[in-house]
Amino acid sequence: MCGIAGIFHLDTPKPVDPARVTMMTDVLAHRGPDGSGVWTAPGVGLGHRRLSIIDLGGGAQPMIGEDGRIAVTYNGEIYNFAELRAELQGLGHVFRTDSDTEVILHGWRQWGVQCLQRFHGMFAFALYDSGRQCLFLARDRLGVKPLHHARLSDGSLIFASELKGLLAHPLLRRAPDVRAVEDFLGLGYVPDDSCIVAGVEKLPAGHYLLLERGKGMAAPICWWDVDFSRRANGSARALEEELTERLRQAVRSRMVADVPLGAFLSGGVDSSAVVALMAEASTQAVKTCSIGFDQADLDETRHAEQVAARFATDHRKRIVAADDFALADRLADAFDEPFADASALPTYRVCELARETVTVALSGDGADEAFAGYRRHRFQHAEERIRGFLPGALRSHIFGGLGAIYPKADWAPRPLRAKSTLLGLARSGEEAYALAVGVTTPALRQRLYTDETRHLLDGHRAEARIEAAMRSAPAREPLDRAQYADLKIWLPGDILTKVDRTSMAVSLEAREPLLDHRLIEFAASLPVSMRLRGGEGKWLMKRAMRRYLPDDILYRRKMGFVTPISAWFRGALSGEAERIARGAALAETGWFDRVALENVVRAHLSGRSDHGRLLWQLMMLDKSLTRLFGMGR
Template identity: 65%
Template sequence: MCGIAGIFHTEGLKPVDPDRVRLMCDAIAHRGPDGEGVWTAPGIGLGHRRLSIIDLAGSPQPMASVEGDVMIVFNGEIYNFKELRKDLQALGAHFRTDGDTEVIIQAWRHWGTDCLPRLHGMFAFALYDLRQRTMMLARDRLGVKPLFTARLPDGSVIFGSELKALLAHPSFRREIDPLAIEDYLTWGYVPDHRAMLKGVEKLAAGHYQLLRHDAPPAAPVQWWDVSFAERERGNADDLGAHLLHHMRQAVTSRMISDVPLGAFLSGGVDSSSVVALMAEASSTPVKTCSIGFDVAALDETAYADRVAEQFHTEHWKDTVSADDFSLIDKLAGMFDEPFADASALPTFRVCELARRHVTVALSGDGADEAFAGYRRQTFQHREEQLRGLLPAALRGPVFGTLGQVWPKADWAPRPLRAKATLLSLSASGEEGYARALAVTGSEQRDTLYSAEFQRLRGDYRAEQPFVELMRNAPARSGLDRAQYADLKFYLPGDILTKVDRTSMAVSLEAREPLLDHRLVEFGARLPERMRVRGTTGKWLVKQTMRRYLPQDVLFRQKMGFVTPIAQWLRGPLAGAARGLASDGVLARSGWFDAARIDALAEAHISGRADHSRLIWQLLMLRKSLEQLG
């Protein structure tokens, strides 16, 4: 795993200052503490920070082809590089290293952009062809590895693995995009179609972009997508056998490493499944790491301990205090853009723990998106069945009216908390799912913004691109569309961003076997009843893993990393909550109704209401803006 950065001139072959490329790389040195390198030529500069995982001594970057006509900087892992190497050697390719980086170079030389579908793995790279005077930027199918770009006033394009690499360039101008504030307040992160700063773009997952010295940057091209339009045939036993084959293949391919390797183990279905399959494939004990909390209601380590004992892993665990909020400023620096998923705190802690023992850790991320493991997906499945029973002309007035008058009762038993469901049923499936995923709904956002910000925002609403994505999905059903949106929108914007930044902050490589594209494509073809039955999501995954895992691990209620932010904001962080928008950077922005936010903060601190998610969002926004300057 590594960090990459560079400069490309689209208007001629002006020289590139290697010190500027080096500055950009130094800003992301945490991504690669084992080596560094810079290469420049007229119109191009490539920089690299290396975390050595494969071919420890033989694959420094930037790397040139044997022929000297191609240069590359690469972040990620290609898991099928040995097979590709054999194919390319049969075509006459020559190699001088034993790693995967040189395989990408020769794949480009022989197949051009058609090399991308042949690469199995996680990656972001910049490849420069000296013959064609062309640079290709490329990102893996699901967006495991990030890539930021920006165009400078002199016509050059700069790129980097993190936004801080771009910020290190002295000509980069920092100006907040107000539409990113709307997106962030809605989702709790800045999604991949937007960036916090104007002029910055994130290359979308499954896309590449070609740059030439004598032309403006070409539009990115999508080279991969996942389709839910087809269906696998077969009974549960047959499909389960296929699923297990794909899972084994995904896990074992990610166990190749020349440095110590282990796994995160939360005690949930997904991480436990990965550990079970690692133990099956390994001749030595698997190394596992868990994080617990000193509050029993939040702690899952008993389940992790059971799994570790069952598979005889070499297990380490640590306990995090429920008052472990000291990382807030550090987290803001890790993410650059505001990021309000509070599970980033324990995720960083488990990465810290893992890095003491291993350099590579496998995670269970991705199965919920690929196999319908989120509760909101099972709700969406049932709601779509109800929508099918009533015409939209009737649903809107009936459910909409009921939803408006129904009291918001978060404190009540679940069956009485019907307001959100009624409002969702009154809308289309896409609009309802956007409402379910949003952290702050459109009605509440409208009450928070100042008149000036509403003018800046104009007609844009953050839900619009999400709804459009769902409507245009290659899918058959509402459940398909929900999963497609989770894979294309939520997964890269939230989950993969969280894991990448927290792991790379401690120079740890995280690998996601359950996001192997063949496994994801198989999951997308499963009949709905193999994904969801009743209130049980990931049905086939759980049935298939019965041979490995105990019932209470497979079928207990999903927890995830829960962080007690409501209590923090009534206790040690109450002072930070007060005056959040009345002084400091948020007040100076003029974007918010300060009196309204102060009132919400006081209501939360007093215990009259729970506004913790919104206050946390605003707190993290403030911290991020302070660091962005």
């Protein structure tokens, strides 16, 4: 895994100072501690930081074609590079290395932009072709690897794996975008179509950007999308066998490395499935690792140990304190933009543990999005059945009225917290699901904002993009639409950002076999009943894994990485809560009503309301504003 950065002049080939490219790559050293390189030509500069995984001696970058016409800087892995190399050699191409990077050079020469359709893997790369005077930026199908870019006042475009790479360029103007703040508060992360630094863009997953000198700025082109509108044929048994084989292929393709390789093992269905298939394919004990907590109700290590024993893995675990919030500052540095998914803390710790013995680790991310594994999918499916029986106006009258009078009971057992369900049934499926995926409600956000902020936002809502994605989804049924929105927005914005930044912060490559695009396409074609049945998500996947895993692993209640943030803000972080109420960087922006902030803090500290997630959001936003814009110092 690596970090990339570069500069491209769109209109005239002005000289590029190699020192500026070096500045941009130096701040990405954590992504590539094994080597660095810079290449410049008239009007272009490419930079690279390398974490050596394949062809340790011959894969240095930026890599230049033999005739000097094409150069590439690349972050990621192309898992079918050996097959593509053989095909290209059959077409007359001569290779000088054994790296997958060289396949990109020859693939572009042979197939142009269509080379992307042939690449199976995770990647973000920049390729310069002097013959065509063009820069080709591309990002993998699901958005596993990131790529940021921005226009500068001197007519150039700069790009980098992380925002900090762009910020290292002295011409990038630093100004916050209040719309990204609305997005962050609504969703808990800044999605890929937004950025906290005004003017910075992220290349969307499954898109490329082809910039030809003298033709100005172009728009990104979508080269891959997931289609939920088609349905696979076959019996449950036949589809189960096909799924099992696709899972095997996805895992085995990601086990190719010239460095030590292992896996994260939480003891949940997804990571256990990956470890089971790794053990089946490996002649040696699979190296696994897990993180446990010193708080019994949060600790899953016994389940991980059960799976490790079943497959005789070389297993390591580490117990960390449940109040491991001291990492917050380190995470703020790693993420650049505010990021409020508190599971980033244990994810960082498990990456840290894995890096002690391996350079590559396989994870179980992606199955919940692909096979309808989240609790919200079950709720959405059930609610849509009710919506199908009652016209919208009647639903709005009945459920809206009940929801308005039903008390909000954060303290009550979950079955008694019906207010949000009732209000959700009064809305359209898209509106209700967008709220279910969100963190801080629109009503609460509006109470926090000043009049000026509401004016600046001009109706911009964090949830609107989710509603739009669901309405335009290539899909048949409501569950299809919900999963499509998850794969296009939640997955790259939250889950993959979390794994990329935490793993790269410790120079670890994380690979996600359950996000193999062929597996995702297959999952999208399954009938809804094969994904969700009897209130059980991932139905066919669990059925397929019965030959490997016991029922107490397959069907136990999903936990994930849980962090007790509400308790933190009534205990060790109560000082941070008070600081939020007083303002700090948040006050300097003028975005928030101080009295409203104080009310939130008082209500939480007194136990009247649970605002733990909101306080965590505000704290991480405060830290990000201080780091990016020098506010609150």
